[in-house]
Amino acid sequence: xxxxxxxxxxxxxxxxxxxxxxxxxxxxxxxxxxxxxxxxxxxxxxxxxxxxxxxxxxxxxxxxxxxxxxxxxxxxxxxxxxxxxxxxxxxxxxxxxxxxxxxxxxxxxxxxxxxxxxxxxxxxxxxxxxxxxxxxxxxxxxxxxxxxxxxxxxxxxxxxxxxxxxxxxxxxxxxxxxxxxxxxxxxxxxxxxxxxxxxxxxxxxxxxxxxxxxxxxxxxxxxxxxxxxxxxxxxxxxxxxxxxxxxxxxxxxxxxxxxxxxxxxxxxxxxxxxxxxxxxxxxxxxxxxxxxxxxxxxxxxxx
Numbered sequence: 001x002x003x004x005x006x007x008x009x010x011x012x013x014x015x016x017x018x019x020x021x022x023x024x025x026x027x028x029x030x031x032x033x034x035x036x037x038x039x040x041x042x043x044x045x046x047x048x049x050x051x052x053x054x055x056x057x058x059x060x061x062x063x064x065x066x067x068x069x070x071x072x073x074x075x076x077x078x079x080x081x082x083x084x085x086x087x088x089x090x091x092x093x094x095x096x097x098x099x100x101x102x103x104x105x106x107x108x109x110x111x112x113x114x115x116x117x118x119x120x121x122x123x124x125x126x127x128x129x130x131x132x133x134x135x136x137x138x139x140x141x142x143x144x145x146x147x148x149x150x151x152x153x154x155x156x157x158x159x160x161x162x163x164x165x166x167x168x169x170x171x172x173x174x175x176x177x178x179x180x181x182x183x184x185x186x187x188x189x190x191x192x193x194x195x196x197x198x199x200x201x202x203x204x205x206x207x208x209x210x211x212x213x214x215x216x217x218x219x220x221x222x223x224x225x226x227x228x229x230x231x232x233x234x235x236x237x238x239x240x241x242x243x244x245x246x247x248x249x250x251x252x253x254x255x256x257x258x259x260x261x262x263x264x265x266x267x268x269x270x271x272x273x274x275x276x277x278x279x280x281x282x283x284x285x286x287x288x289x290x291x292x293x294x295x296x297x298x299x300x301x302x303x
Contacts, residue, residue, distance in 0.1 A: 001033040039064070047091075053077055058085045060105070067091060076100050081108045083128075090114060093137075099123045104131050106151070113137060120144050127154050129174075136160060139183075145169035150177045152197065159183060168192050173200050175220070182206060191215040196223045198243065205229060214238050219246050221266065228252060231275075237261045242269050244291060251275060258282050267291030276301045 032043065035052045039061050047068045051058065053075035060083035063069060069089045076098045084107040086092065092112050097104070099121035106129040109115060115135045120127075122144045130153040132138060138158045143150065145167035155161060157180040164178070168190045175197035178184065182205045189196065191213035198220040201207060207227045214236045221243035224230065228251050235242065237259035244266035247253060255278040256270070262282050269291060270276060276298045281290075295301060 001035065034058070034062070042066070047071070049073070051075060051078060056080065058082050060084060061087070064088055074098050079103070081105060083107060084110065087111055093117070095119070097121055097124065102126065104128055106130055107133065109135060111135075122146050127151055129153060130156065132158060134158070139163070141165070143167060143170065148172070150174050152176055153179070156180055166190055166193075171195075173197055175199060176202065179203055185209070187211070189213060189216065194218070196220055198222050199225065202226055212236050212239075217241075219243055221245055222248060225249060231255070233257070235259060235262065240264065242266055244268055245271070248272055254278065258285075260284050264289045265291060265294050267293060268296070269294045270298055270301075271295070272297045273301075274299055279303065 032046045048071045057080040064087045080103045083105045094117045096119040103126045110133040129151045136159040142165040149172040152174040161181045172195045176199045179202045186209035188211040199222040203226045222245040225248035232255045234257040249272035260282045
C-alpha cells in the first residue's frame with residue numbers, strides 16, 4: 001500500500017532511518033505501508049517504509065534487495081525481524097529497533113554496505129547468524145544486556161567497526177562473530193561470557209587491547225589469530241582450554257599471562273608469535289596437553 005504524505009507523526013513510533021521527509025505542505029514523499037505483504041507485492045524500488053503497528057514479524061526476505069530503501073519507521077509491538085528481511089538494502093544508513101523486538105534473525109541486515117548506525121534496545125534476546133554480515137560502514141555497536149549469545153558471523157567483516165560495547169548478561173560470543181573487523185581497537189568481554197568461539201576475532205588487525213574476566217572457560221580455535229597489533233594478553237584462571245591456532249601469527253605479542261587451572265594449550269596455539277618473550281606454563285598443563293607446534297616460530301621465547 002502506498003501513502004503520499006509528509007512525515008508520519010505518532011508518539012508510539014520507534015524511530016526512523018535515513019533521509020529527510022517533508023512536512024511543510026509542499027514537499028511530500030511516498031511511503032510504503034507494510035502490513036505483512038508477501039515479498040512479491042513489495043516494490044523493489046521502495047525508498048520509504050512504514051511498518052504497520054499490527055505487524056509482529058517482518059517476514060523473511062521482505063525487503064531483500066531493495067537497493068533504494070532509505071528509511072524504515074517502526075512501531076512498538078514489533079517482535080521479530082525475519083530472515084534476510086533487509087538483506088542487500090545497499091542505501092540504508094540508519095536503523096533503530098523498538099524495545100519490543102526480541103529477535104533479529106539470520107542475515108537480517110547482511111550486505112547493507114552503507115549502514116552506519118544501528119540502535120538496539122534492551123529486551124532483544126537474539127542476534128542471529130550473519131545478522132550484520134559485511135555491513136562494512138558500521139562503526140559502533142552496543143549489544144543489549146538481554147542478549148545471551150552473539151551468533152556465528154553476526155558482525156563478520158564489518159570493516160569499519162571501531163567500537164563494540166558488550167554488557168554483563170552475554171554468555172557466548174559465537175564462531176567468527178567479529179572476524180575481519182579490522183578497525184576494532186579494543187574489546188572488553190563481560191564476566192558472564194563462558195565461551196569465545198572459533199575465529200571470533202580472527203583478522204582484527206588493529207586490536208591492541210583485550211580485557212577478559214574471571215568466568216571465561218574456553219578460548220576457541222583461532223579466536224585471536226592474525227591479531228597483529230596485540231602486544232599482551234592475560235588469560236583468566238577460569239579458562240581451561242586455549243584452542244588450536246588461538247593466537248596464530250600474533251606477530252607483536254610479547255607477553256602472555258597464563259594461570260594455574262589451565263589444562264590444555266592447543267596445536268599451533270602460538271605459532272608464528274615471533275615477538276613472544278614471556279610466558280610461564282602452569283603446572284596444571286601436562287606436557288601431553290600441549291599440542292604440536294604450539295610455540296613454533298616463537299624465536300624469542302624461553303620456557
